[in-house]
Amino acid sequence: MMEMSEKIDLDQFDKEEFLGPSLKSCPGCSATIVARFALKALGKDTIVIIPASCLATLLATNTQTGIKIPYLHALFECGSSTATGVKHAMMRKGKENVNVVTIAGDSGSMDIGFQALSGAAIRNEDIIHICYDNESAMNTGGQLNSCTPFGARTPDWPLGKRLMKKDAPSIMAAHNIPYVATASISHLEDFYMKLKKAKKIKGFRYIHVLSPCPISWGYDGRYTVEIARKAVESGLWMLYEIENGSFNLTYKPERRIPVEEYLRMQRRFDTLTDDDARKVQEIVNELWRRYEE
Amino acid sequence: MNKIELLNGNEAAAYGAMLSGAEIIPVYPITPQTPLIHKISEFIAKGEFDADLIHLESDQSALAAAVGASLGGARVFTATNSQGLLYMAEVCYYASGLRVPIVMAVINRAVSSPHSRYPDHSDAMALKSSHWIQLFCETNQEVLDTAIQMFRICEDRRVLLPGMFSYESYLLSFTWENVEVPEQEKVRKFVGEYNPEHIILDPDDPMTINAPTTPDYLTEFRYKQKIAMDNALKVIREVGKEFQREFGRFYGLIDPYRVEDAEFVIATMGTIASTAKEVVDEMRAEGKKVGVLRIRSFRPFPREEVKKALKSAEAVATIDRNFSAGSNGALYDEMRSALYNTGIPVKGYIAGLGGRNVSKNDIREVFEDLIQKERLEEISWINLRG
Ligand SMILES: Cc1ncc(C[n+]2csc(CCOP(=O)(O)OP(=O)(O)O)c2C)c(N)n1
Numbered sequence: 001m002m003e004m005s006e007k008i009d010l011d012q013f014d015k016e017e018f019l020g021p022s023l024k025s026c027p028g029c030s031a032t033i034v035a036r037f038a039l040k041a042l043g044k045d046t047i048v049i050i051p052a053s054c055l056a057t058l059l060a061t062n063t064q065t066g067i068k069i070p071y072l073h074a075l076f077e078c079g080s081s082t083a084t085g086v087k088h089a090m091m092r093k094g095k096e097n098v099n100v101v102t103i104a105g106d107s108g109s110m111d112i113g114f115q116a117l118s119g120a121a122i123r124n125e126d127i128i129h130i131c132y133d134n135e136s137a138m139n140t141g142g143q144l145n146s147c148t149p150f151g152a153r154t155p156d157w158p159l160g161k162r163l164m165k166k167d168a169p170s171i172m173a174a175h176n177i178p179y180v181a182t183a184s185i186s187h188l189e190d191f192y193m194k195l196k197k198a199k200k201i202k203g204f205r206y207i208h209v210l211s212p213c214p215i216s217w218g219y220d221g222r223y224t225v226e227i228a229r230k231a232v233e234s235g236l237w238m239l240y241e242i243e244n245g246s247f248n249l250t251y252k253p254e255r256r257i258p259v260e261e262y263l264r265m266q267r268r269f270d271t272l273t274d275d276d277a278r279k280v281q282e283i284v285n286e287l288w289r290r291y292e293e
Numbered sequence: 294m295n296k297i298e299l300l301n302g303n304e305a306a307a308y309g310a311m312l313s314g315a316e317i318i319p320v321y322p323i324t325p326q327t328p329l330i331h332k333i334s335e336f337i338a339k340g341e342f343d344a345d346l347i348h349l350e351s352d353q354s355a356l357a358a359a360v361g362a363s364l365g366g367a368r369v370f371t372a373t374n375s376q377g378l379l380y381m382a383e384v385c386y387y388a389s390g391l392r393v394p395i396v397m398a399v400i401n402r403a404v405s406s407p408h409s410r411y412p413d414h415s416d417a418m419a420l421k422s423s424h425w426i427q428l429f430c431e432t433n434q435e436v437l438d439t440a441i442q443m444f445r446i447c448e449d450r451r452v453l454l455p456g457m458f459s460y461e462s463y464l465l466s467f468t469w470e471n472v473e474v475p476e477q478e479k480v481r482k483f484v485g486e487y488n489p490e491h492i493i494l495d496p497d498d499p500m501t502i503n504a505p506t507t508p509d510y511l512t513e514f515r516y517k518q519k520i521a522m523d524n525a526l527k528v529i530r531e532v533g534k535e536f537q538r539e540f541g542r543f544y545g546l547i548d549p550y551r552v553e554d555a556e557f558v559i560a561t562m563g564t565i566a567s568t569a570k571e572v573v574d575e576m577r578a579e580g581k582k583v584g585v586l587r588i589r590s591f592r593p594f595p596r597e598e599v600k601k602a603l604k605s606a607e608a609v610a611t612i613d614r615n616f617s618a619g620s621n622g623a624l625y626d627e628m629r630s631a632l633y634n635t636g637i638p639v640k641g642y643i644a645g646l647g648g649r650n651v652s653k654n655d656i657r658e659v660f661e662d663l664i665q666k667e668r669l670e671e672i673s674w675i676n677l678r679g
């Protein structure tokens with residue numbers, strides 16, 4: 001069932017690398033893809049704050065680090081508040097051009113980290129927040145959280161989640177911040193364009209990236225990009241941006257593939273019945289119906 | 294010229310932060326800390342104070358922002374108490390581990406439940422192991438002076454730890470006293486600049502901060518915090534002496550009152566000491582050799598000074614405005630440990646919880662217990678209803 005991924009032309013991105021070589025990521029980890037391209041797009045004059053998560057953990061150990069720009073491993077629920085302090089210090093010290101960016105998981109953004117995130121957003125702090133969404137609390141073993149989708153099973157919920165996934169980008173858009181976008185690691189040009197655009201805007205910017213995890217989602221690491229692509233091509237994960245309140249679809253699948261093609265590649269949906277799969281398809285159809293209107 | 298102003302404890306703390314040149318002040322409101330914040334915002338609104346007051350959405354976020362701002366190289370002040378301080382607990386440990394010299398006012402208030410807005414030391418005591426310097430004030434003048442000293446102490450290269458200075462809600466926070474407000478320029482000169490090199494977030498000097506550690510590493514980080522805290526004993530004394538030269542008032546690690554030849558001594562913290570000092574004067578007039586040892590520095594705890602100060606003591610009582618069920622008051626434990634092997638018995642008292650008054654008569658009874666050698670080596674609760 002393997003399909004060849006489209007080849008990505010790396011020449012179109014900035015050349016400088018800020019990550020590696022000694023990262024402790026699993027094979028097929030997409031959190032590192034998110035961080036790699038985010039830092040490329042933002043460049044050297046950047047400070048990155050990462051609350052407790054896989055990404056925070058895999059970047060450094062003891063005196064060894066795999067990241068070349070200033071990096072603070074923040075407390076789990078304190079990413080956006082710590083970043084607020086850092087940005088204010090930069091402004092105070094005449095370094096307002098330094099990009100202050102938080103890269104947080106979905107729990108660190110939408111659950112335990114949500115209070116600080118919402119606070120920073122409504123204060124319109126001059127911060128970029130990137131949520132890499134692997135739809136579970138992966139650093140602790142893939143437990144259920146508010147971003148786990150309907151039907152997915154987790155080690156702490158083996159029968160499959162019956163509740164819906166939180167619509168994070170809409171919640172962030174409701175803060176009336178200057179920039180909200182969704183992205184996928186399968187559509188790097190689109191993600192990169194959004195990062196570059198966000199970099200130029202002042203105020204709070206939020207980018208939510210779907211970030212498949214082979215361990216949590218249950219698939220072979222070589223399919224990470226493929227799965228992310230299927231999420232987009234099925235219409236389940238819509239790529240858009242909301243700039244100063246105006247919505248703009250940035251990628252439209254030519255012909256939406258059935259969502260089951262995406263679901264059935266992942267063991268976390270093993271317990272999903274055909275009825276439930278139809279329900280997911282219905283949700284996707286409804287999403288696009290609303291968009292067409 | 295120094296001027297005398299009628300200030301409550303919160304206003305005195307606000308003056309301390311302003312005179313010392315705090316640059317970033319992240320805050321979240323909690324009674325009775327709020328008037329401190331109001332005073333600071335008033336200073337800023339009037340153009341008297343060039344600080345960045347950040348209104349966070351929680352106490353925890355306020356301290357996290359303080360950490361971020363300090364890592365960015367700024368001088369940082371904040372304030373909280375009780376529920377707010379406990380909500381910050383995780384960040385307290387984080388801050389001291391990162392060695393950021395944040396200065397925080399703690400306006401001691403009992404911790405819920407039962408709910409209470411009134412003073413005791415249980416909030417600060419809950420954080421006694423978080424590797425922060427903890428000083429406790431007795432008067433509003435001391436609050437202002439300690440705020441200034443704290444920046445010097447915490448930012449000293451031999452220390453580089455965050456510090457809390459405590460003063461009790463209502464008893465100091467909402468009580469007005471004449472306070473001498475030193476000149477701005479003189480204070481700025483005394484405090485100096487904060488130029489961190491040990492830890493900084495700066496694209497021109499990239500650091501990875503707080504990398505996960507293996508069992509090979511953490512112990513030495515802690516040991517360095519211990520050394521820093523040991524150094525603080527010396528630095529608090531030095532700063533106290535220098536402050537005295539500049540401003541005429543002295544505060545050290547301890548505040549012994551008629552202790553030199555005292556046979557019976559009460560050790561306590563905060564405003565209970567003021568009442569006890571009055572009782573000491575009265576009982577001295579009656580020919581009784583009594584004294585008060587106010588502990589100003591709880592962290593680091595000045596064991597040697599305590600031992601030296603109590604050379605002639607026959608018995609010591611501690612009055613704790615805090616309590617840990619299953620154990621004792623925090624000061625009692627420290628005093629017993631400091632006096633271990635000296636043969637001086639220590640009797641513990643729990644008093645003043647949740648703002649209950651500790652009267653002169655209560656203090657006198659404690660001294661009488663000591664003099665009559667009654668029930669030494671025991672814990673008694675003062676004014677406990679049956
Ligand atoms: C206050 C607190 N609670 C719990 C934890 C344990 N913890 C660390 S990372 C993590 C999960 C992180 O999940 P997410 O933000 O989705 O990022 P991921 O690891 O999935 O990349 C948890 C529960 C913690 N470090 N701090």
